Amino acid sequence: MNERIKKLRKELNLTQREFAAKIGMKQNSIAIIESGRNTSDQTIMAICREFNVREEWLRSGAGDMFIQMTRDERIAAWVGETLSTESDTFQKRFISMLSKLSESDWEVLERMVEEMKKVNRHAHP
Template sequence: MDIGKRLKLLRKNTLNLTQSKFGEQIGFKATAIGQMESGDRNVTDRTILLICKEFNVNEEWLRNGTGDMFIEPDTFSLDQYLKSKNATDFEIELVKSFFEIPDDSRKEFLNRLKKYVISNFNENDLVATKEETFEEKKKRELEAYALELEAEAKGEISSALEKHEGA
């Protein structure tokens, strides 16, 4: 297996990224990634180093196909973990900032957040957050509209009766 095929195996089967997303993370366009995977473009040393650094790939595996695909890190990287979950820069900074707060303040914040969530969201609210299908939404809207029309009709009938009785 050549380096292009290993690159494609890494990107598509292991990292589950499109050429566009993969390229974006290392500063390349999707077309360049496609050309490298197909062998139409050389994978430079610089590119290999970028891929290995960004995705924690074993350079020996990428170059020659020997050894494990990934290097097991000695330490846990919060940044890398959050990036692997597609966190935005803002979300990463938010998480980091949260852990800069003293322990007792963090605990107090989490307790208040928990109380807020429990008091402001009942089971119906949580169920309503699931995505409705078009048919479910249409049925719900039609039922609400029918009830509204019924109420209007009753209101007109009762107001007509009031006029008749008062005459």
């Protein structure tokens, strides 16, 4: 399992410190796990929950690494993760701005995007 945890961390492009922080652990704990120490059920559940990983894959390597999500589930997860950050990121400000749009604002935005797509198609045939 230690190799799969390392593979997952690398797939997510996270350092041991970043990976550990997301599941409430210290960096040295992840280093120890990746080097072969047995992993507790609590840690396995935290990894699966935080990173949307299939428990069967994590334990045995069988099947897909990640639980397949619908488009709406992926959007909801991304928005939730973005809003839970403490820093005032562009993504967070953008989501906030979108939440304030009226129906007519959405229509204007859609027309603008359609026009940008036309311009882009002509610029890159």
